[in-house]
Amino acid sequence: MGQITGHRHHLSLRKSLIFYVVAFVVLAVFLSAATFSVCDSAAETIRASYPPSGEKYYLTNEQGEQLGDGTYIGTEPALMSKADERTIALLEKLPIVATPVYSAFCIIAAALLFYRNRLKKPLAQLRAASEKIANNDLDFSIDYDRKDELGQLCASFEIMRATLADNFSKMWRQVEERKALNAAFAHDLRTPLTVLKGYNEMLQASQNPQARETAATMGKHISRMENYVSSMSHLRRMEDTQPEYKLIDLQPLVASLYDSAKIICTKNGKELILQNDLPDSQLSLDSAFVSQVCNNLISNAVRYARTTVTISFALRDNGLLLSVSDDGKGFNKNSLQKATSPYYTEESNRSEHFGLGLYICRLLCEHHNGYLKIENTESAGATVSACFKAPAL
Secondary structure: OHHHHHHHHOOOHHHHHHHHHHHHHHHHHHHHHHHHHHHHHHHHHHHHOOOOEEEEEEEEOOOOOEEEEEEEEEEEOOOOOHHHHHHHHHHHHHHHHHHHHHHHHHHHHHHHHHHHHHHHHHHHHHHHHHHHHHOOOOOOOOOOOOOOHHHHHHHHHHHHHHHHHHHHHHHHHHHHHHHHHHHHHHHHHHHHHHHHHHHHHHHHOOOOHHHHHHHHHHHHHHHHHHHHHHHHHHHHHHHHOOOOOEEEEHHHHHHHHHHHHHHHHHHOOOEEEEEEOOOOOEEEEOHHHHHHHHHHHHHHHHHHOOOEEEEEEEEOOOEEEEEEEEOOOOOOHHHHHHOOOOOOOOOOOOOOOOOOHHHHHHHHHHHOOOEEEEEEOOOOOEEEEEEEEOOOO
């Protein structure tokens, strides 16, 4: 019995479904036959309660003694009561009606039992596993020991989960190692840079013109190295920063961002156009994140715009959509793909710009559950859109 149960336990879904259907078809046939037999017996019992009328004849022997119970010849059926006639009619129709009812009931029962025994548990485990993976939770396992198709799928899903967990762990270690390396690199550079600055100041105070000229060149490169070290430290802080959500009035926020952008554009001789499609409402945001991204995007736009920079605000996907456009030459194909990568820039002079602005903007947007999108406009120039989504309730 145990071997039969174990064999049925590992049947494929197709064979298991056939097994359930055949078993319940047999049950439906048995119930139909039993119902027909019971109804026929009940009807015969009712008919037997009404003996036939007529003359009864007996067989006799030579002595004239009656043999047997005799038999009726020319019998007439006895009249039944209306209730018994209705009962017999019902008993005759009941097997006809019961057969399709039993068939439908057995089909439904087979489907429900098949779902409960073969589908419910693995589907629930796969659904729960998918939700956990979507929430970046890989600390679980799928335990389903059947050998059918869903068992094989659960086994494959478990292998995928284990691989993802291993890759995620490796990636996390690499990220932490990179952060630690950047921090150590930035820290270790400060001491030699301080020493070089001291010697550079001594050379600049020299009476030798060639020494002063050399010191001036060294000073530019030392300043560039200091900016680079500072950007590395700033980038590490940005990667670890998380938003602090507060309910903010949108119109005052837009006015503040527009005033800051206006100052930057005026200083660089560019015209600023505002497009405000926001309602007079509130939204849960981190204003520091929004402000920093806006200032970075405006600073990038004024460097490449010919005459005009456009800043627009709108609500999108339960969040704030901030877009900054310029009428410059736009991004080339390579820049559209790499513009948000760290330390990528199209400029040859890296003394001031290390290619971290758009990367930091992307980090802040993603930490704010949003995104950063870069595209060229149809006419001329480029548009960078930053979305900051409010936290889910």
